Amino acid sequence: MPKTVEIKVHHVTRIEGHGNIFASFAGGKVEKIEWQVPEAPRFFEAMVLGRDWQDIQTIVSRICGICSVTHSLAAIKAIEDAMRIEVSEQTDLLRVLTHYAEHVESHILHVGYLVAPDLLGAKSVLPLVKSHPDVVKTVIRLHKLGNQWMALLAGRMTHPITFKPGGFAKYPAEHELEQVKKRLQDSFSDLDVLAQTVFSLKEKLPAFLRETEYVALVDAGKYSFYHGAIGSSDTAKILPVQQFESAVNEYVSPQSTAKWAKWHRDSYAVGALARYNLNGKNLLPRARKLADALSLGKKNCNPFCNSLAQLVECYQVVEHAVEIIDKLLANGIKLEKNQAQPRAGNGAGAVEAPRGVLFHRYEFDDKGKCVKANLCIPTNQNHANIQKDFEAFAPMIADRSPEECKQLLEMLVRAYDPCVSCSTH
Amino acid sequence: MSKPRVAIFDFACCEGCQLQLVNLEEEILDLVNVVEPVEWREAMTESSPDYDIAIIEGSITRPQDEERLKAIRARAKVLIAMGACAAITGVNRLMNKHVEAGQAGPCVYGAAASQPHLQSGTARAAHEIVKVDYKIHGCPMDNREFSSILRSLLAGKTPFVPTYPVCVECKQKGNICRYEYNEVCLGPVIRAGCGAACPSGGFWCFGCRGYIDEPNVNAAFDVMDQYGKTIDDFKDRLELFAGREAENNAKNS
DSSP states (O other): OOOOEEEESSEEEEEBBBEEEEEEEEEEEEEEEEEEEEOOOHHHHHTTOOBTTTTHHHHGGGSSSSTHHHHHHHHHHHHHHHHHHOOOHHOOOHHHHHHHHHHHHHHIIIIIIIIHHHHHOBBBBBHHHHHHHHHHHHHHHHHHHHHHHEEEEEEHHOOOOEEEEEESSOOOOHHHHHHHHHHHHTTTHHHHHHHHHHHHHHGOOOOOOOOOBBBBEEBTTTTOSOHOOOOOHTEEEOOOGTTTTHHHHOOTTTBBSBBBBOSSSSOOOSSSSHHHHHHGOEEEEHHHHHHTTTTOOOOOGGGHHHHHHHHHHHEEEEHHHHHHHHHHHHHOOOOOOOOOOOOEEEEEEEETTEEEEEEEEEOTTTTEEEEEEEOOOOOHHHHHHHHHHHHHHHHHTTTTTTTHHHHHHHHHHHHOBHHHHHHHH | OOEEEEEEEEEOEEEEEHHHHHHHTHHHHHHHHSEEEEEEETTTTTOOOOOSSEEEEEEEEESSHHHHHHHHHHHEEEEEEHHHHHHOOGGGGHHHHHHTTHHHHHHHHHGGGGGGGGGOOBBBOOOGGSSSSSOOOTBBOOHHHHHHHHHHHHHHOOOOOOOOOOHHHHTTTEEEEGGGTTTOOTTTBOOSSSSSSHHHTOOOOTTOOOOOOSSOOOHHHHHHHHOOOOHHHHHHHHTTTHHHHHHHHHHHH
């Protein structure tokens, strides 16, 4: 009998939330491999019941510290859908602009602080301060840029204050937008340093391919983060956001306190790589150039390349943000009077979080009290796919040392940039 | 003198307060000159059962989490509750009445709710289970306040935590009172220290920093009377973050 080697990772490090890995190998074969989610449930769908429509985005923002802007926006879009509240082009542009800041902050955090140590042979970013000071300083500057940009528009770095159904509670001054624009234009030199570093390390990403269904928001001709309907790499049909439940098909897994999801297959993936695979042809020039330099191709089925797609998206959102600021400044910032009133209704909203598409649905009574909620988080949608990737990846690495196997499996989880506590919500 | 060893642990929460540590940007490099991080799952792979200061983020909801917190307390010389979820239960408190009514699980998991791994108790703050030496308030916590409290602690000084309400800071900012906008704002009874972040961002105070030690509740009710608001309006808003604090305060008074 070959000896069984077990790999147990209790609480994978350098990810948001709590996830465990269990693997057992015998004689170069995989006996068992599991991605487990033991995170404490917080029951947000129950928490919002009976709460006022004006408090909803403040509550659900707390689902996730890292994607709090996305959660607030998904809630507000769903509330506006339920109450048939229209918003101005200025509100729409300011929301997208704020949302982009979160993508930069979150992507840089993931690539720079969480993934880079694996590629540079460290256990955290701390030793890199001495070994790679210029890279770390570049990462810090870009992270800070994302945060300060977010704070200007959202009122602070985490858990936005200024968003309201119907508009904004506070508007940025035009000179502040000018300053952000200048800093965004200047940031390309830092992004180039990071891109060159990642380019030089990309061979360290395992060459693992698994044909996968990718799901993201699609919006004709655009690389969408905030608008659009639900697209899948498995079908040309586009599903309206109102019907998101028939895309996600959530179910309870005995391995997880977070629900799992599947659509056309046993699992699908969301996130930067999914967005790239569905909308990559619509990238702006600088982002396109980096995607080509990194050889991302037309459809990329290596989950480890999600971090590369995130870097491409940093270029995309910075480039597009400059265009948006130009448009806002050309129109001039107007202080709008918010006329939104509560009414009974059921509505859904979808926004691309840094780690994939996020869906919120709420139902309200005629006083604007919430009577029903359903929230489907990106990492919910990735859990089953992580498990399926594990099942395909583990046999490829079964001959490696237990230490190497452990690190490679952790790297695969990390590649998804999971928000585990968010997924359990 | 060796640097104090610091470990950070997360329970039921959004991990947004840990993010505020990362958001210290360059300053975190200064902090690691004065303390040695030995365990911080979200940022580093290393771990250690040997630490002086334990920082707790999140609320405690399940028996296994209660045991984990007690074990951490037993190893730490100093325990800090970081952020509203650990300090006052924060927004997690909203789940409690649904958990107590047996409706939270079915609401989220449907028929599967009875499965053993999906069970949860009510959310509690860290001090309801173990002795807490310092609290860092706010949702999210303010990372400058974190830094200042940690530095005071290392210097053997008592950290400064405001005992006056958000209204004080709001007035200093020159904001127009939210009651003038016909809104219910919790500023009169909630602990300052956030720089009146929400009123300055065009919103009312949601109460994330909890009650001040001796809130002038009667004065708050006078303000509400003056603007035609009821005590129920006020209590309803308090539910979001500060409900349990309010309950405790009512019991003690």
